[in-house]
Amino acid sequence: MHTPELAVLDLTSRIGGYALAHLGVAGASGHGAWERLPLGDVAGALEISWYRPAAVADLKKMPAQPDALAILVGPGGFTLLPAILALAAVRSAPAVWFILLPNAVMEDMEISKFLRTHGRAGVHKYQLPNSDPKTLWFVLMEQLGKVPRVNDYFNEDRRSDDMSSNLKSSMDAAMTIDGAQAVALVDYRSGMCLAQAGGGMNLDLAAAGNTRVVQAKLKTMEALGIKRGIEDILITLADQYHLIRLVPNNDGLFLYLVLDKAKGNLALARYKLTDIERSLKV
Numbered sequence: 001m002h003t004p005e006l007a008v009l010d011l012t013s014r015i016g017g018y019a020l021a022h023l024g025v026a027g028a029s030g031h032g033a034w035e036r037l038p039l040g041d042v043a044g045a046l047e048i049s050w051y052r053p054a055a056v057a058d059l060k061k062m063p064a065q066p067d068a069l070a071i072l073v074g075p076g077g078f079t080l081l082p083a084i085l086a087l088a089a090v091r092s093a094p095a096v097w098f099i100l101l102p103n104a105v106m107e108d109m110e111i112s113k114f115l116r117t118h119g120r121a122g123v124h125k126y127q128l129p130n131s132d133p134k135t136l137w138f139v140l141m142e143q144l145g146k147v148p149r150v151n152d153y154f155n156e157d158r159r160s161d162d163m164s165s166n167l168k169s170s171m172d173a174a175m176t177i178d179g180a181q182a183v184a185l186v187d188y189r190s191g192m193c194l195a196q197a198g199g200g201m202n203l204d205l206a207a208a209g210n211t212r213v214v215q216a217k218l219k220t221m222e223a224l225g226i227k228r229g230i231e232d233i234l235i236t237l238a239d240q241y242h243l244i245r246l247v248p249n250n251d252g253l254f255l256y257l258v259l260d261k262a263k264g265n266l267a268l269a270r271y272k273l274t275d276i277e278r279s280l281k282v
Contacts, residue, residue, distance in 0.1 A: 005036070007066035007093075008140075009084060010052045011077030012101060018133030019140065020050055033061050056083045064088055068095035070140060073107045074131075081107060085114050097143055098125040099136065102208075129191030129208040139190045166281040171197035174257060177272050179264025181240070182206075184256045185247075185280070188214045194253070201258070210244055210256055232270065241266055247277045 010016040020028040023037040031054035039046045049066070053059055059080075069089050073081075090096055098111050111125055128135055167185065174183035175197050182198030184207055191211040196203045217230060235242040241259040243266075255277060259269055 004046050004067040005063065006046060006048045006068045006070060007063055007089065008048060008050045009062070009069070009071045010050060011080060011084075011107075012072050012074035013076065015074065015101070015131065015133045015136055016050065016052065016072060019137050022137060023048060023050070025050075031058065033058075035061075053080060056080065059083055059087060062087060062089055065092055067093070068097070068143075069093045070097045070099060070143070072099050072101075072136065073104050073111070074101040075104050075107070077104065078106050078110065081110050085111075085118075091118070094122055095143075096123040098123075099139060100125065100127050101131050102128060103131070125204070126192055127204055127208055129211050135190060139192060142187065142190055142192065166279070167195040170276050170280055171195050173276050174255070174273065177257070177259070177264065177269050179260035179262070179269070180257060181260055182258040186211060186254050186256055187252055188254055189252045198258070203256075206256065210242075210254070214244060214246070214254060232273075234266075237261070241269075243269060243273070245270070245273050245277065247280060249277070250280060253280075 008016075008019075014029070017028050020034060023034070023039065025034050025037065028034065031052045033049070033051050035049040036047045037050065039048055049063065051058070051062060066089060071084065071090075084090065098115075100108050100111070108125075108127070115123065115125060126139065128139065170185070171183055174180060180198065181200050182196070182203060184196040184203045185194045186192070186207040187194055188211045191208040193204050193207040213233060213235075214230075217233060221230070229248065230246050232243055232245040235244070239261050241257075241261055241264065243255075243257040243259060245255045245257070247253040247255060255273055257269060257273060259266070
């Protein structure tokens with residue numbers, strides 16, 4: 001049986017050390033390669049190979065076609081990016097994830113340019129909501145489908161197809177709401193946008209920003225001793241409503257709807273979002 005392998009290219013200064021500690025590597029710092037580290041003790045469990053290149057020559061150690069490739073990008077990784085974007089693994093791996101720290105501005109621009117010309121199915125870019133190494137580890141685990149079902153993650157079975165189809169139909173349904181301009185399904189534990197539709201703004205950036213809003217409100221309620229859950233959070237602009245509605249049957253998720261104030265009906269939008277959230281399968 002094939003043992004799935006995730007290759008990680010770490011272009012951050014220190015944040016990767018936390019993840020390596022979880023993989024059993026103690027005191028890792030500086031550049032190097034830590035290969036075939038098992039994630040879990042069961043047969044056939046995912047193996048992670050972690051690379052911190054110091055120069056272009058170090059990229060030769062990379063596997064040619066891992067099952068998935070995660071590229072962790074922080075400020076200072078710009079000089080290696082052209083060589084990394086030319087790697088065969090970036091062009092052919094079934095899943096490629098660019099995971100950027102919030103302050104990797106120049107790197108973000110370079111990757112966005114690459115995706116506009118070489119984008120394909122399975123290649124995605126994610127902006128971390130903060131530089132906490134725990135967030136990075138959580139995002140990696142989320143991307144792997146939350147072990148131990150990692151093997152199913154790579155098999156594109158009917159369950160995965162059904163979930164993808166369900167998320168798309170849910171986003172399409174939200175866009176039929178009168179005045180809807182954009183919609184997203186967001187995981188507020190990581191700030192990741194799981195599905196989106198519409199436009200007019202950077203929904204990945206909006207997801208990260210609204211994640212902080214939800215987290216701050218939850219902390220405030222906890223401090224005040226309020227036990228009842230949040231139904232939704234409304235932000236009113238001059239010409240728009242921004243509605244953040246938590247999904248009660250999927251802990252950690254919220255729907256984010258941008259509504260044209262002149263064309264939309266807020267009460268009706270809330271009602272329709274409630275109907276949509278009942279049918280979500282994540």
